[in-house]
Amino acid sequence: MKDDARSVRILVLNTIAFTVCFACWMMNGVLVTFLVENGIFDWDKAAMGWLIGIPVLTGAITRLPIGVLTDKYGGRKIYTGVMLFSAIPLYLVGHVNSYVGFMLCGLGFGFCGASFSVGIAYTSVWFSKHRQGTALGIFGAGNAGAALTSLFAPTMLKSFTDGGANLEGWRMLPKVYAVGLVVMAIIFWFMTIERVANTGPLTLGQRLAPLKHLQVWRFGFYYFFVFGGFVALAQWLIPYYVNTYAMSVATAGLMASIFTLPSGLIRAFGGWLSDHIGARSVMYWVLGLCAICCGLLVVPKMDIESPGQGVMALRPGVVSQVDGDGITVGEKHYPVKTRPAEDIEYSDDDFMVFPKSEAWQETIVKVGDEVGKKQLLAKGVTHIYFQSNVWIFTFLVFVIGIMMGIGKAAVYKHIPDYFPNEVGVVGGMVGVLGGLGGFVCPIIFGYMLRGTGLWTTCWMFFFAVTVVCLIWMHLVIRKMMNRRAPHLIHEIEDRGPNAGGEPTQPGAQA
Secondary structure, three states, X not given: OHHHHHHHHHHHHHHHHHHHHHHXXXXXXXXXXXXXXXXXXXXXXXXXXXXXXXXXXXXXXXXHHHHHHHHHHOHHHHXXXXXXXXXXXXXXXXXXXXXXXXXXXXXXXXXXXXXXXXXXXXXXXXXXXXXXHHHHHHHHHHHHHHHHHHHHHHHHHHHHOHHHOOHHHHXXXXXXXXHHHHHHHHHHHHHOOOOOOOOOOOOHHHXXXXXXXXXXXXXXXXXXXXXXXXXXXXHHHHHXXXXXXXXXXXXXXXXXXXXXXXXXXXXXHHHHHHHHHXXXXXXXXXXXXXXXXXXXXXXXXXXXXXXXXXXXXXXXXXXXXEEOOEEEEOOEEEEOOOOOOOOXXXXXXXXXXXXXXXXXXXXXXXXXXXXXXXXXXXXXXXXXXXXXXXXXXXXXXXXXXXXXXXXXXXXXXXXXXXXXXXXXXXXXXXXXXXXXXXXXXXXXXXXXXXXXXXXXXXXXXXXXXXXXXXXXXXXXXXXXXXXHOHHHHXXXXXXXXXXXXXXXXXXXXX
16 A cells, blocks of 8 residues: 555655656747747848757657656656756846857757656666556656647746846846746655666677667657657747647647647546557558548648539531620530629638538620530639638547547557566657658658648648558558458458358367
């Protein structure tokens, strides 16, 4: 009972510490945008993107070594060290005056993103195998730190700068974040107990040995989507709303929090669900629903005129009449659908679910023209308007966020099942790939947007990723089933005359 109480205390402290670290990790997204919008620094979009992404990159690439150190020395020491170390460059952000200074400080405080690897390994050693999914899901709810920064950092900046009257007040934000990290580190050190995975003395090569297994990279690819995609969208959705729906930055941030906040909090439920129905079943639902939602989001907001169904001559002749009723060629009359008297206008204030369209024909011949068979008499025009209603869009994004939150827990439920004594190193590698997704995806989105001019290309990319994940997972499961119980595969797929599953011969095995 006493050990259970300790486990719960460790889990609570782990989760709170991760929430604080994650909020600090995402700080540049708000701070850099504020500095550029208020003319404090003159950085272009590319420069801003690098400053926002650098902490994410650092947190990603340090997760593996930090996971190895946690397995060896324990989570209490490493977690405290990560927070104290990250607080130094985070505090120094408040004193820099150059792009290089911001870049170097971002490289430093991005280290707090590695806290995830520490927390995963440190949480795992306190819970039995059948409870680890729920425990890791609760710990992962610390992702909500991203939403806390999105919601409260702008308000803090407004307060520190006196509503813009004293812009230099922005320097207080990173200092407050740094103090928060130090306070959390002190609380964590004095209220936790060290416990190390029972792996015995291992060399570095032995600790890294699990990385040769394909499962690690498969889990990492899943995490590239569910976590990397979450981090990427947490930053990408604000400019998406601003450019697509003409919202203010403040309103766009509020709308984006509808995605980020539930996605972080629902992770605990994802862990519980993985414990009770299995991580693979959960991942089928996660990837399947995400693929459906991304597919629906692929269609862009549009207001276009496109070639439509025209009117062609069925036989040669001379045009004898052209009027509002149509065109007469010889003795043959061809009706023509005229354009509505008033221009077709749709308003974004209307609530539309499906695209609206109108079609008409425009005459291109005149009286006296000699036309041949199948010659075009009137060209067709189709006007298509798709509102891509903001509330339907937000609902679909909300569903994706919920599924990503559940999926993050399901992915990490696999790790202690497959690698019970190497959770730190395997969790670290999976975290690296997920973190790299958060760094790489916005860059991919930017290039796709530049190449096509369509904001919905991000959903095209995620649709492709989810389909690949689904196919890979399904093929692996079929291979495992075929290896361990080949008779079941044959029975499931035998849909012949005895499709009901009855034996084909008396005494045959069902």
